[in-house]
Amino acid sequence: MIPVKPHRRPGRTLLSVLSLAVSFGMLVSLISVSQGIEGAAEGKLGDQPRDMIISSQGIDPSIDHSHSRSEKLQDDGNFSASMPVLTLVGRLGFSSKASLSDPFIHPPERFSAPGDLRTETAGLVGLVPGMAEPFISEEDSLLIRNELFRYHDWFEEPEDPFHRSNYTTGFTGSMLIEDRMADRYHLEKGDPVFFIDRSGEVSASFRVIGTFGTSLMGDGLSSDLVGGIAIVHLGELQYLTGNHHGDMATAIYLDLEEDRKDRETQKEIAISLERQFPGLQVTSKEMRLYRLEDEIAVLSVFSVVVGAVTVVIGLFFLSSIMMMSVEERRREMMILRAIGISRRSIFMGVIAEALLVASIGSVLGLVPGFLGTGLLDSYMRSFYGVDIPFTEVSPPTIIISIALTLLCAFVFSIIPAVRAVSIGRLRDLA
Amino acid sequence: MHDPGRIFLFLLKTVNSAENILRKVFLLSPPWRTPFRSSLIVIAVASSMMLATVMLSLGEGVRTSTRDTIDRIGADVYVVPKDLNPLLVNLHRFDQGTEIINALERSPYPPTLTSPRLRDSLFIDPEGDGDIIEVSAFGIDPASEFGFGQFEHLEGETLEVSGDPLREEFILSGVVDPSLLTGMVMVSEELAGGRDIGLGDTIEVTTRITGGRALSCVVAGTFSNILAVRSEGLLMPLGELQYIKDLLGNDTMTEILLSFDDGENAASLIEWSRGGDFWGENAVDLLSREDILGELYRFTSIIGGFSALVITVSISVSLIFISVVLMTSTKESGEVISMLRAIGFSRLSIVRQVFLESMFVSAIGGVLGLLLGLAAVGYLGDHLGSFANGLPPGFELFVVDGSVLLLVLVLFIPIAMGSGMVPALITSRMRPVESLRGEMR
Numbered sequence: 001m002i003p004v005k006p007h008r009r010p011g012r013t014l015l016s017v018l019s020l021a022v023s024f025g026m027l028v029s030l031i032s033v034s035q036g037i038e039g040a041a042e043g044k045l046g047d048q049p050r051d052m053i054i055s056s057q058g059i060d061p062s063i064d065h066s067h068s069r070s071e072k073l074q075d076d077g078n079f080s081a082s083m084p085v086l087t088l089v090g091r092l093g094f095s096s097k098a099s100l101s102d103p104f105i106h107p108p109e110r111f112s113a114p115g116d117l118r119t120e121t122a123g124l125v126g127l128v129p130g131m132a133e134p135f136i137s138e139e140d141s142l143l144i145r146n147e148l149f150r151y152h153d154w155f156e157e158p159e160d161p162f163h164r165s166n167y168t169t170g171f172t173g174s175m176l177i178e179d180r181m182a183d184r185y186h187l188e189k190g191d192p193v194f195f196i197d198r199s200g201e202v203s204a205s206f207r208v209i210g211t212f213g214t215s216l217m218g219d220g221l222s223s224d225l226v227g228g229i230a231i232v233h234l235g236e237l238q239y240l241t242g243n244h245h246g247d248m249a250t251a252i253y254l255d256l257e258e259d260r261k262d263r264e265t266q267k268e269i270a271i272s273l274e275r276q277f278p279g280l281q282v283t284s285k286e287m288r289l290y291r292l293e294d295e296i297a298v299l300s301v302f303s304v305v306v307g308a309v310t311v312v313i314g315l316f317f318l319s320s321i322m323m324m325s326v327e328e329r330r331r332e333m334m335i336l337r338a339i340g341i342s343r344r345s346i347f348m349g350v351i352a353e354a355l356l357v358a359s360i361g362s363v364l365g366l367v368p369g370f371l372g373t374g375l376l377d378s379y380m381r382s383f384y385g386v387d388i389p390f391t392e393v394s395p396p397t398i399i400i401s402i403a404l405t406l407l408c409a410f411v412f413s414i415i416p417a418v419r420a421v422s423i424g425r426l427r428d429l430a
Numbered sequence: 431m432h433d434p435g436r437i438f439l440f441l442l443k444t445v446n447s448a449e450n451i452l453r454k455v456f457l458l459s460p461p462w463r464t465p466f467r468s469s470l471i472v473i474a475v476a477s478s479m480m481l482a483t484v485m486l487s488l489g490e491g492v493r494t495s496t497r498d499t500i501d502r503i504g505a506d507v508y509v510v511p512k513d514l515n516p517l518l519v520n521l522h523r524f525d526q527g528t529e530i531i532n533a534l535e536r537s538p539y540p541p542t543l544t545s546p547r548l549r550d551s552l553f554i555d556p557e558g559d560g561d562i563i564e565v566s567a568f569g570i571d572p573a574s575e576f577g578f579g580q581f582e583h584l585e586g587e588t589l590e591v592s593g594d595p596l597r598e599e600f601i602l603s604g605v606v607d608p609s610l611l612t613g614m615v616m617v618s619e620e621l622a623g624g625r626d627i628g629l630g631d632t633i634e635v636t637t638r639i640t641g642g643r644a645l646s647c648v649v650a651g652t653f654s655n656i657l658a659v660r661s662e663g664l665l666m667p668l669g670e671l672q673y674i675k676d677l678l679g680n681d682t683m684t685e686i687l688l689s690f691d692d693g694e695n696a697a698s699l700i701e702w703s704r705g706g707d708f709w710g711e712n713a714v715d716l717l718s719r720e721d722i723l724g725e726l727y728r729f730t731s732i733i734g735g736f737s738a739l740v741i742t743v744s745i746s747v748s749l750i751f752i753s754v755v756l757m758t759s760t761k762e763s764g765e766v767i768s769m770l771r772a773i774g775f776s777r778l779s780i781v782r783q784v785f786l787e788s789m790f791v792s793a794i795g796g797v798l799g800l801l802l803g804l805a806a807v808g809y810l811g812d813h814l815g816s817f818a819n820g821l822p823p824g825f826e827l828f829v830v831d832g833s834v835l836l837l838v839l840v841l842f843i844p845i846a847m848g849s850g851m852v853p854a855l856i857t858s859r860m861r862p863v864e865s866l867r868g869e870m871r
Binding site: 063380 | 466467470474477511512513514515517518520521522523524525526550551553560561562563564566638639640641642676677680682710711712713714725728729731732735739740743744746747750751753754755757758
């Protein structure tokens with residue numbers, strides 16, 4: 001093999017390396033975004049004891065008799081746990097001056113709002129604490145919709161007494177509030193939080209009994225949509241939002257018995273549930289993963305394609321520069337052939353030079369790659385206002401990316417190498 | 431008739447003149463002398479410009495189509511639940527809607543047209559075989575809704591004919607009289623087409639899957655929803671949707687659309703509503719068309735950020751590549767440059783010549799890139815629409831307008847300048863004696 005001398009044209013070699021490094025950096029950044037989103041979503045789904053969901057097709061609560069239906073499902077032998085959930089958007093009010101000796105209302109009734117009341121849109125979750133407990137993972141987190149709730153405190157009353165009394169007595173007024181919202185309004189345990197009805201009037205008060213963490217950061221797009229999240233007993237939320245007529249819920253979460261978790265049995269159970277709940281959606285964890293993969297497939301493919309195109313352009317440039325280099329070394333090639341250097345050696349020499357430049361470019365590209373990954377991650381976190389890892393850089397991905405880049409570099413350098421061999425034909429010297 | 435011989439001579443002269451001009455322009459390194467390298471520069475510039483055109487037209491397409499869609503709705507002011515992001519309008523509601531409308535109409539800036547709405551969902555069994563589906567239901571004021579542009583009447587009759595007597599009576603006397611139910615609905619074209627529902631058909635709508643309140647409705651007409659948030663939907667008189675959803679007593683609504691003959695009154699009404707004299711201040715917010723647009727633009731601004739990243743990387747890589755090629759070419763032109771210097775050309779005139787030649791080659795690449803970009807935009811616009819389900823009809827993802835062309839031109843400047851400056855700088859540092867010595871060696 002002829003000696004590899006990339007340092008012969010230092011400026012050109014440096015710029016080629018730089019071009020490849022920028023391209024490779026882009027590839028690494030974009031792949032990391034695709035992997036990050038996929039990993040975060042799958043990670044949430046994978047670890048949670050929530051095998052099946054019966055839910056509304058739309059956004060409105062459509063499951064009637066949710067308490068009794070959940071209990072009945074739990075008794076049929078297929079499920080170890082079930083829980084009805086009501087999720088909706090509402091308004092909460094906060095006041096630093098209000099101090100209620102008895103913040104509960106039996107039953108809730110309207111009263112005048114404190115003068116310094118500040119109101120905010122919040123995501124409201126209604127559940128039955130005792131039924132939700134089996135769905136809490138070992139890390140004290142509960143997945144509701146696609147958000148992980150990490151609990152610091154929990155309800156004292158496991159039942160839903162207000163529902164049991166047919167919405168007449170037993171209003172606990174207990175509320176768990178998201179920690180960032182609690183910080184923003186300086187809320188501590190025992191402080192009141194007001195529920196604002198659709199007329200803009202205060203219609204009930206709750207007492208903060210603890211906090212929980214979510215991925216919401218309190219800024220960015222998510223904060224424009226909801227200022228925070230609060231969890232209360234299902235029956236109390238149903239009553240305040242008019243969903244107590246018919247005991248409405250948005251979803252019923254189900255956890256399968258261990259011996260029912262195989263794919264075939266799950267499929268049978270899903271079909272049976274679809275018959276029992278016409279007009280509602282029945283999804284298994286597997287189906288949600290498939291759907292999730294479908295949803296992020298476009299983003300993944302787009303990211304990888306844009307990254308790959310950039311690297312291919314970079315390699316095309318490398319190939320062009322190698323071609324120019326070979327043309328410039330026409331005399332050298334001929335002499336090498338004249339003194340007996342084989343075509344194979346010349347061919348391999350050009351390939352080796354291209355691979356060397358590509359290797360250095362790829363390795364150096366890790367710097368802008370990591371930098372770009374970090375920037376993209378922080379940009380997306382602040383844009384959406386959600387504290388989840390939007391990017392993920394895994395060593396196998398980097399190794400595969402470098403290997404593919406080198407493979408492409410090999411393919412792209414074949415043309416200049418063949419050209420070098422053809423230039424060096426002995427008869428050209430004549 | 432023109433003489434073919436003279437035409438041929440004319441063409442020949444034109445080609446000769448063009449060739450002479452090109453030879454005069456390209457004094458130092460004509461692109462045809464090193465066709466491979468010249469092609470590479472043209473490809474590099476063209477690929478950057480093409481990518482920039484596509485990415486910029488994507489951002490512009492989303493912006494203009496969003497604005498056009500909001501314009502088509504035709505509302506100047508949106509009354510939405512208090513504190514709620516306007517994009518979540520269907521997730522929350524407010525009560526006493528008619529009182530709020532009355533308060534607005536009694537204000538110093540009364541709207542010309544008012545359209546209250548309630549968005550909810552209902553269940554229907556279109557085939558009558560127990561296969562129940564959930565559809566989105568819009569309760570509308572039949573007298574005013576079609577003065578706005580969100581719902582386009584397609585076939586049959588609008589609800590204007592039957593009106594909303596139940597609600598009118600309730601507003602007038604506070605009495606709910608179910609005998610006044612018209613039972614007329616309009617179905618979306620997707621529901622009509624997908625479930626084989628025709629004009630005059632009777633469908634039973636229910637508020638719950640099992641039990642709940644049911645109403646037998648006759649399909650009076652079909653419509654298309656330009657927002658198409660959920661395609662399978664139906665329109666019914668507001669009072670009737672409120673009635674079967676048990677929301678008539680509280681007169682619950684999700685939004686009220688207002689329009690004004692005088693646009694300034696819209697801004698004045700919004701300002702007035704925040705001044706403490708508005709009865710519904712605790713329950714609703716009044717948002718202008720610009721407020722809604724601003725919120726939508728925020729949601730789509732990530733496309734702009736991503737475009738900027740791709741464009742920056744592509745231009746950087748192209749610039750580096752062009753620099754390498756031009757560096758090599760300029761160094762090879764050392765002999766010619768030295769000769770020119772030797773016969774009295776000033777350093778400045780040679781640098782200017784090198785700069786202009788490089789710019790000319792880049793300009794060819796720029797024009798080619800723009801043309802390729804326009805072709806790519808046309809292709810993607812035609813073929814990506816089918817993947818983008820849920821987008822409003824007529825929503826164009828890619829739009830090329832004056833601002834896009836101007837931005838492409840602005841982006842072309844650093845590439846052209848870079849491609850001109852690199853060889854010009856090398857030339858300015860070149861020493862004629864060394865170049866000549868190098869050639870002799």
